[in-house]
Amino acid sequence: MSDLEIQAGLGRAPRAPRTARASRRFGVAEVLAGLFALFLVTAALFPTLVAPGDPLGIDPLSAFQTPSPAHWFGTDESGRDIYTRVSHGTGSSLLIGTLATLIGLGLGLVLGTLAGMLGPVVDFTVNRFLEVLFAFPGLLLALLFILIFGPGVATATVAVGLATAPGYARIIRGQLLSVRSSAFVEAATVLGRSPGQLLVRHILPNTLAPLFVLGTLGIGQAIVWASALSYLGLGAAPPAAEWGAMLSAGRTYIGSAWWMSFFPGLFIVLTAVSATALGRGIERRMRHA
Amino acid sequence: MHTSGHTQRASRTLTGLVGLVATGILLAGCATAESPEATEPVSGGTLTYASGDAEPTCLDPHVGGNYPQALVSTQYLESLVSRDEDGTIIPWLADSWTESADGLAWDFTLAADVSFTDGTPLDAAAVQANIAHIQDPETGSSTGYLALAKVTGTEAVSTNVVRLVLSEPDSALLESLSQPWLAIESPTALARSQDENCAAPVGTGPFQVEKWVQQESITLVRNKNYSSPPEDAGHTGPAYLDSIVWRFIPDSASRYAALQSGDADVIDNIQPDTIVQAEKSDTIVHLDAPRPGASNRIELNSGRAPFDDPLVREAFIRSANVDDAVTSLFHGTAERSYSALSSAEPLAVSGPDLFDYDPAAASDLLDSAGWTERDSDGYLVKDGERLTVDFPVSTNQSIPAEQSLFEQIQATAKETGFEVVLSPMDLSSWYTALGENDYDAVSAPYTKVGPDVLRILFHSDGIIPAPSGYFANHAQVNDPAIDALLTQAGQVTDAEERAALYADAQNMVLEGFYILPLFDQQNHYLLGTDVVGARALPTVSTPTFYDAWLK
Numbered sequence: 001m002s003d004l005e006i007q008a009g010l011g012r013a014p015r016a017p018r019t020a021r022a023s024r025r026f027g028v029a030e031v032l033a034g035l036f037a038l039f040l041v042t043a044a045l046f047p048t049l050v051a052p053g054d055p056l057g058i059d060p061l062s063a064f065q066t067p068s069p070a071h072w073f074g075t076d077e078s079g080r081d082i083y084t085r086v087s088h089g090t091g092s093s094l095l096i097g098t099l100a101t102l103i104g105l106g107l108g109l110v111l112g113t114l115a116g117m118l119g120p121v122v123d124f125t126v127n128r129f130l131e132v133l134f135a136f137p138g139l140l141l142a143l144l145f146i147l148i149f150g151p152g153v154a155t156a157t158v159a160v161g162l163a164t165a166p167g168y169a170r171i172i173r174g175q176l177l178s179v180r181s182s183a184f185v186e187a188a189t190v191l192g193r194s195p196g197q198l199l200v201r202h203i204l205p206n207t208l209a210p211l212f213v214l215g216t217l218g219i220g221q222a223i224v225w226a227s228a229l230s231y232l233g234l235g236a237a238p239p240a241a242e243w244g245a246m247l248s249a250g251r252t253y254i255g256s257a258w259w260m261s262f263f264p265g266l267f268i269v270l271t272a273v274s275a276t277a278l279g280r281g282i283e284r285r286m287r288h289a
Numbered sequence: 290m291h292t293s294g295h296t297q298r299a300s301r302t303l304t305g306l307v308g309l310v311a312t313g314i315l316l317a318g319c320a321t322a323e324s325p326e327a328t329e330p331v332s333g334g335t336l337t338y339a340s341g342d343a344e345p346t347c348l349d350p351h352v353g354g355n356y357p358q359a360l361v362s363t364q365y366l367e368s369l370v371s372r373d374e375d376g377t378i379i380p381w382l383a384d385s386w387t388e389s390a391d392g393l394a395w396d397f398t399l400a401a402d403v404s405f406t407d408g409t410p411l412d413a414a415a416v417q418a419n420i421a422h423i424q425d426p427e428t429g430s431s432t433g434y435l436a437l438a439k440v441t442g443t444e445a446v447s448t449n450v451v452r453l454v455l456s457e458p459d460s461a462l463l464e465s466l467s468q469p470w471l472a473i474e475s476p477t478a479l480a481r482s483q484d485e486n487c488a489a490p491v492g493t494g495p496f497q498v499e500k501w502v503q504q505e506s507i508t509l510v511r512n513k514n515y516s517s518p519p520e521d522a523g524h525t526g527p528a529y530l531d532s533i534v535w536r537f538i539p540d541s542a543s544r545y546a547a548l549q550s551g552d553a554d555v556i557d558n559i560q561p562d563t564i565v566q567a568e569k570s571d572t573i574v575h576l577d578a579p580r581p582g583a584s585n586r587i588e589l590n591s592g593r594a595p596f597d598d599p600l601v602r603e604a605f606i607r608s609a610n611v612d613d614a615v616t617s618l619f620h621g622t623a624e625r626s627y628s629a630l631s632s633a634e635p636l637a638v639s640g641p642d643l644f645d646y647d648p649a650a651a652s653d654l655l656d657s658a659g660w661t662e663r664d665s666d667g668y669l670v671k672d673g674e675r676l677t678v679d680f681p682v683s684t685n686q687s688i689p690a691e692q693s694l695f696e697q698i699q700a701t702a703k704e705t706g707f708e709v710v711l712s713p714m715d716l717s718s719w720y721t722a723l724g725e726n727d728y729d730a731v732s733a734p735y736t737k738v739g740p741d742v743l744r745i746l747f748h749s750d751g752i753i754p755a756p757s758g759y760f761a762n763h764a765q766v767n768d769p770a771i772d773a774l775l776t777q778a779g780q781v782t783d784a785e786e787r788a789a790l791y792a793d794a795q796n797m798v799l800e801g802f803y804i805l806p807l808f809d810q811q812n813h814y815l816l817g818t819d820v821v822g823a824r825a826l827p828t829v830s831t832p833t834f835y836d837a838w839l840k
Contacts, residue, residue: 058700060610060617064562077618077693078700233684237713239696252689254542256562 030281033274043090055088055241064257074259085241096157097223103161108168116176130166138163146234156235160225175207213283220275227268243268334839337534341558343685343716344537347487351423353757354432354470363831366472366492371519372827378463379520392458399449403517405475406497413445418476431755436465458780461741467828495528495835507535523836554820559813561622576814578825579633582736584626587805590729592765600658602802607651608705614697618690623808636740638795651705669706678709678729683719731763736829740791744775764803771797
């Protein structure tokens with residue numbers, strides 16, 4: 001991917017202008033995404049509020065029940081309520097997604113700043129390093145990390161963070177370069193500001209705003225990746241109520257109990273979609289602010 | 290190589306994903322293939338077998354000696370004796386045998402005109418080379434090595450009579466020799482390096498190993514000169530099938546999808562819900578072959594805290610609701626066991642009263658064992674230590690239903706105050722965890738013909754690792770009284786006396802709460818209806834395709 005493409009993807013390239021009014025109006029997708037996000041945050045912070053049961057509580061004799069008023073999403077092979085498990089799994093999924101994104105953004109920020117600020121030699125080195133990382137698909141990078149440090153929730157989180165970092169670093173570098181060459185930075189340079197002052201007072205603030213958008217978009221992706229790792233048995237261990245792990249457990253019974261994999265899968269998809277919808281919404285508003 | 294392990298698992302899981310989609314599509318259109326009723330065996334064709342067991346790291350079952358090796362090596366290796374459906378030992382590579390009056394020497398007369406597939410003739414020297422190979426520490430055998438514990442030497446009485454010399458009488462010798470882990474291989478082939486022999490062992494069987502593409506499949510082709518079927522086989526002469534492709538599909542849903550689509554003709558390690566589904570189908574046949582030897586059980590490590598205290602062991606057993614778990618997960622395909630032995634063993638002793646689910650009694654027991662405080666998570670604590678049970682689970686050796694059963698035990702034991710930590714891991718990590726004594730509970734299948742498996746599992750000698758590093762006494766039972774009973778039972782020839790001794794030993798094991806029996810170890814095979822004549826060998830229930838042909 002070239003820097004140009006990345007910048008275009010971020011929306012820095014000129015687009016058809018829109019009226020400020022239109023961009024402030026909430027679309028149906030945004031409202032739905034917002035409502036779902038609200039549900040997720042509630043479920044993450046106060047899981048018992050949305051599902052009072054015990055996500056690990058078994059009831060073997062009511063195993064494999066189809067979705068019904070008693071069990072909205074049905075029950076699994078040990079009679080655990082899928083709705084309760086999916087709701088209680090929100091916390092860990094969101095936490096993993098958020099932490100992984102923060103790790104990715106943090107690392108990306110460091111690498112991107114180094115490349116964008118410290119001159120051509122560092123820029124060249126960091127760029128080649130990033131190219132090496134780009135040569136591996138993200139998930140493979142995460143798998144390599146887990147291979148070295150062993151499976152588990154913590155390593156999966158760091159692994160996803162690491163895997164997303166190169167992408168962020170590229171974007172941040174491009175962003176830095178474009179801000180650095182902008183008129184107001186040149187003006188500040190002419191006024192004799194030190195490089196440190198330039199970075200902290202002018203360049204970083206103008207670089208960080210788009211990062212917020214990237215982060216929102218990234219959380220959805222990070223949750224999908226973290227679920228993928230759990231699905232492969234490299235993240236959360238059974239019987240933890242984690243979406244990817246639930247999906248993996250349900251796979252065995254897909255022929256006889258579709259609801260075991262359908263609902264965790266649905267939540268992964270809806271979470272990623274709503275994070276993307278919200279991220280796009282914020283992006284649009286910021287561009288026209 | 291270590292690096293490839295995880296990525297491989299990932300790619301296998303990807304294969305699984307593809308299979309998942311395939312299952313969905315296939316479920317809709319379960320075809321009803323009608324073929325004209327053929328009764329005369331037809332020669333030719335390739336049978337595809339898809340195994341859910343771990344892929345062996347060595348195709349020679351002398352090395353290590355686990356069930357995945359037995360499954361495949363049954364097709365190309367043969368033993369001195371076999372067993373018929375009634376449990377009677379029958380001739381195979383040995384035509385006849387005699388035991389000396391003191392029980393310390395056994396003479397085996399070998400079948401005439403049998404050759405290994407490399408042309409080496411089967412003779413007394415070949416058998417001697419095999420016994421030596423199994424007992425050589427360099428080979429790294431465990432199953433075969435442990436079974437031959439009493440054999441101290443061999444002699445060639447004549448070209449076709451071999452004598453085994455024993456340190457003490459062994460009532461289980463014939464049963465031991467009937468197993469695939471003690472199969473007879475070509476001495477010429479054994480003389481090669483271990484790597485070479487692992488890649489393509491040479492036997493006398495109806496098929497021979499042609500090639501092995503690791504992580505993919507083993508190709509076996511017909512032995513054209515085959516002349517040594519066991520007495521209970523359906524025909525003589527070479528096998529009907531041209532070849533067998535032995536594949537590995539670890540994901541159970543993908544494996545079943547492969548059978549439904551015709552990509553596989555036979556699959557093993559079937560999930561209970563799949564068996565129920567398959568039994569409704571008229572294009573799939575279910576072959577149920579209970580395994581002999583031990584029952585499927587959880588062994589409690591009595592060699593370290595907390596299970597060094599019998600009260601805590603009993604409390605754990607009383608706190609586990611196994612009955613409901615077996616009912617919900619196995620859909621009637623497995624019966625609850627209360628015995629150390631498989632119900633296929635006539636000498637099995639069952640103690641249902643010892644394994645009742647009784648959380649109140651469990652709490653009282655823990656109370657008297659000094660576990661009286663609880664921490665904020667509800668787990669019992671003594672001297673600042675939580676009542677934790679480390680439970681490594683080999684995902685290669687258990688179907689998902691078994692892993693779910695452990696989760697249910699984890700949940701019910703938690704109510705009493707046990708923290709059961711389930712750690713799913715691959716086979717090699719699991720062997721390592723056991724080797725480092727890093728477990729409190731473990732479920733390890735152990736298959737052996739006859740009650741002598743009790744000696745392997747519960748005699749204190751079994752705490753000492755075999756040359757492979759594996760030790761079988763995971764419960765770490767170290768009781769001189771049990772040792773004495775098992776040693777004596779292994780020596781007596783009187784059937785009634787032997788049964789009484791084994792019964793006493795089993796009762797002591799059950800009453801000592803060293804194990805929590807779960808259900809019978811079973812082999813379930815699903816076959817396409819185009820496969821005719823396949824059966825499980827009555828020794829350790831591995832499948833044999835010598836009589837099999839394709840419609």
